[in-house]
Amino acid sequence: MVSLEMLKEHETVRTAPVSEAEALVDVRGLSLWYGKKQALYDISVRFPRNQVTAIIGPSGCGKSTLLRSLNRMNDLVPGVRVEGEVLYEGVNIYDPRVDPVAVRRHIGMVFQKPNPFPKTIFENVAFGLRLMGVKGSELEDRVVEALKRAALWNEVQDRFKKESGLRLSGGQQQRLCIARAIAVEPPLLLMDEPTSALDPIATQAIEDLIQELKTRYTVVIVTHNMQQAARVSDRTLFMHLGVLVEEGPTEVLFTKPKHPYTEAYISGRFG
Amino acid sequence: MNRTLSSPSPEAFGTDPWKTRIDRTFARALVLPLVLAIGLLVLLLGDTLYRSVSVQVVRADEGPGRTYPFGLAATEVLRQELLARGYTEEEASYLLQDPTERRVLFLQNRVELMWNTQEGPFRYVVTGLGDERVADFSLLEGLRRWEELKAGLGEGERLVLNPWLDQSFLTRTPSRSPLTAGIGVAIWGTIWVLSLALLIAIPVGIGTAILLEEYLREGTLNRILEVNLRNLAGVPSIVYGLLGLAIFVREMGLGPTILSAALTLGLLGIPVIVVTARESLRAVPESLRQAAFALGATRRQVVFRVVVPAACRGWSPGSSSPPPA
Numbered sequence: 001m002v003s004l005e006m007l008k009e010h011e012t013v014r015t016a017p018v019s020e021a022e023a024l025v026d027v028r029g030l031s032l033w034y035g036k037k038q039a040l041y042d043i044s045v046r047f048p049r050n051q052v053t054a055i056i057g058p059s060g061c062g063k064s065t066l067l068r069s070l071n072r073m074n075d076l077v078p079g080v081r082v083e084g085e086v087l088y089e090g091v092n093i094y095d096p097r098v099d100p101v102a103v104r105r106h107i108g109m110v111f112q113k114p115n116p117f118p119k120t121i122f123e124n125v126a127f128g129l130r131l132m133g134v135k136g137s138e139l140e141d142r143v144v145e146a147l148k149r150a151a152l153w154n155e156v157q158d159r160f161k162k163e164s165g166l167r168l169s170g171g172q173q174q175r176l177c178i179a180r181a182i183a184v185e186p187p188l189l190l191m192d193e194p195t196s197a198l199d200p201i202a203t204q205a206i207e208d209l210i211q212e213l214k215t216r217y218t219v220v221i222v223t224h225n226m227q228q229a230a231r232v233s234d235r236t237l238f239m240h241l242g243v244l245v246e247e248g249p250t251e252v253l254f255t256k257p258k259h260p261y262t263e264a265y266i267s268g269r270f271g
Numbered sequence: 272m273n274r275t276l277s278s279p280s281p282e283a284f285g286t287d288p289w290k291t292r293i294d295r296t297f298a299r300a301l302v303l304p305l306v307l308a309i310g311l312l313v314l315l316l317g318d319t320l321y322r323s324v325s326v327q328v329v330r331a332d333e334g335p336g337r338t339y340p341f342g343l344a345a346t347e348v349l350r351q352e353l354l355a356r357g358y359t360e361e362e363a364s365y366l367l368q369d370p371t372e373r374r375v376l377f378l379q380n381r382v383e384l385m386w387n388t389q390e391g392p393f394r395y396v397v398t399g400l401g402d403e404r405v406a407d408f409s410l411l412e413g414l415r416r417w418e419e420l421k422a423g424l425g426e427g428e429r430l431v432l433n434p435w436l437d438q439s440f441l442t443r444t445p446s447r448s449p450l451t452a453g454i455g456v457a458i459w460g461t462i463w464v465l466s467l468a469l470l471i472a473i474p475v476g477i478g479t480a481i482l483l484e485e486y487l488r489e490g491t492l493n494r495i496l497e498v499n500l501r502n503l504a505g506v507p508s509i510v511y512g513l514l515g516l517a518i519f520v521r522e523m524g525l526g527p528t529i530l531s532a533a534l535t536l537g538l539l540g541i542p543v544i545v546v547t548a549r550e551s552l553r554a555v556p557e558s559l560r561q562a563a564f565a566l567g568a569t570r571r572q573v574v575f576r577v578v579v580p581a582a583c584r585g586w587s588p589g590s591s592s593p594p595p596a
Contacts, residue, residue, distance in 0.1 A: 076564060078489055105567030115558035118581050127576070128566040180566065 007243045008041060013259045015248030018046040018235070024188060024218045025070060030084035032062075032069055034077060039065045042084070043244045045237060047188075052210060052219040054233035054250065056226060058270065062242040063222045067190050070220065071107040072100040088188070105132065108181030108217075112193040114173035116165030116180070121147075121156055124165040124176055128184040142183055149216075150179035151209050171202025178209065182217065189213065191221040195228065207232050226266060230254050238262045323436040326413020328406040328420060330428050341392045345382040346373075348394050352380065371447050378451055460529070467533030468540060475537075476544030483545070484552040485574045503542035511539040551582040 020026065023046035032040040039062050047053050047070075055063040068074045070086060072093060085092045093103045105128070116124050125143045126134075134142060147153040147160065152175045156163070165176050174194060181189060191210075195203040210219060210232050223229050229236050230250060237247045238259075246253060246262040257263040264270055276283040337355060339348045346367055353363040353376075366372045384394055405428060408416065413432075421430050443453020487493045515535025525531045555578050563573040 071565065073561070073565060101567055101569050104565055109565035111558060111561060113558060115562045117559060117562065117577055118584055127563070131566060131568055131572060184566070
């Protein structure tokens with residue numbers, strides 16, 4: 001029903017576009033190839049500061065790929081090639097002079113499956129801080145602060161220095177991963193389907209947390225779950241077959257989609 | 272088919288006593304070889320321990336024996352002592368010429384010097400082992416005839432429970448004579464050779480595994496090395512031994528030393544260590560590497576702060592309960 005050729009004809013439909021001043025991240029004409037296969041087609045979009053932007057779309061549409069190109073995690077995939085620019089605070093992170101390792105210290109990431117290190121809760125959160133050379137009492141303070149901000153402190157305060165992160169429940173593990181990501185105070189937090197492996201109650205806790213985090217961080221979240229996108233995000237991007245079809249404020253995209261594919265996806269006719 | 276139970280009794284589910292019995296017998300039969308092996312080992316150990324202790328009749332050493340002029344050599348003192356004990360001239364010279372027998376003689380008999388006696392300095396022979404064994408009985412027989420033997424004791428004799436095996440067995444050198452033989456050299460040799468071999472093999476093996484698994488993940492070089500490593504791990508150890516002899520002992524001129532042995536053994540161990548270390552590195556989930564990279568770790572930091580510790584802990588996603596940190 002939807003072919004790539006038809007999609008490529010269309011310009012991205014934009015409602016209430018984000019101005020350059022509002023944007024923390026400005027993606028300009030980003031195309032990406034895995035070997036010979038093209039995964040992203042000429043994507044341009046801006047992610048506004050202190051807001052939650054959701055990326056939705058059917059499986060294989062390139063939403064995770066787009067997310068991973070925002071902190072150069074795709075560089076780790078053999079045979080990847082990128083064209084275009086991703087401006088972070090006005091600096092192109094794909095500039096050859098930019099060190100991808102340094103980029104990732106500015107941008108936190110939370111993965112689909114909780115992946116705590118097989119270390120204590122404390123060491124999990126301290127990992128990024130130690131990489132930055134934080135030591136002693138400051139390290140401890142910032143670990144506790146991150147655990148509090150990730151709404152995990154109350155549950156682990158009596159055992160966080162002894163117990164392994166792997167002993168926590170799935171939802172707690174995911175909040176631990178969030179604490180680990182925000183401990184280094186990254187202005188931008190990327191979340192790749194953070195609740196897809198969790199039960200509804202744990203999902204609720206994470207979603208509440210995302211609302212809290214919005215006040216300090218800019219959040220980009222990839223989700224499979226359209227209700228979740230509607231609940232947590234301020235803006236939504238709809239992608240299909242590697243093309244950014246439509247973007248706009250969440251309530252507009254979900255109630256009055258302008259592109260026929262967006263409407264078809266949202267009303268559950270494909271995907 | 273009707274699946275409801277005909278009557279509300281436990282047997283109503285149906286039983287098959289014959290199959291149950293076969294099952295149980297089979298399970299027991301599987302345990303049999305294990306029981307047999309453990310039984311044989313216990314038997315062997317028990318026999319060794321049993322034979323290492325015996326009941327002996329000993330005569331106490333009577334202190335300094337005959338004295339000899341100061342000017343005589345120690346060997347000459349022993350010869351005269353042997354003659355005095357009733358050995359013939361031929362027997363005495365044979366015992367003193369054969370290196371092993373001579374050594375045993377010197378171990379059992381100390382030739383000592385004594386100064387400032389009234390007659391001036393002189394040499395005398397002390398029977399070195401202290402007590403002289405008169406008779407020797409196995410443990411059971413000795414204990415059974417304990418009273419009888421005690422009654423038949425002669426002048427200066429007593430009955431003792433004497434272990435043949437004592438601590439000095441662990442420190443003595445090998446010998447043709449069972450009395451003086453020990454495993455000291457074997458133990459120290461093993462400790463030296465093994466620790467040196469591990470010192471060589473572990474860093475090289477683990478380093479290679481990390482290089483192959485974390486740095487050269489894909490690629491032709493990796494595939495070629497993989498095949499060769501698995502082949503090397505299967506090479507018989509005698510081939511490594513010949514290699515060690517040719518290269519370390521002869522070519523490099525290290526001689527038949529501990530170092531050559533350790534280098535050869537290390538070489539033998541490297542492929543096995545590489546293959547095992549790679550398996551455990553591979554068991555570390557990719558998601559942990561991703562998490563560390565996303566936090567801005569360099570590859571070196573990912574490898575040494577996350578992957579290697581996780582691999583050492585033997586943690587894998589398959590294990591039902593991860594060990595506590």
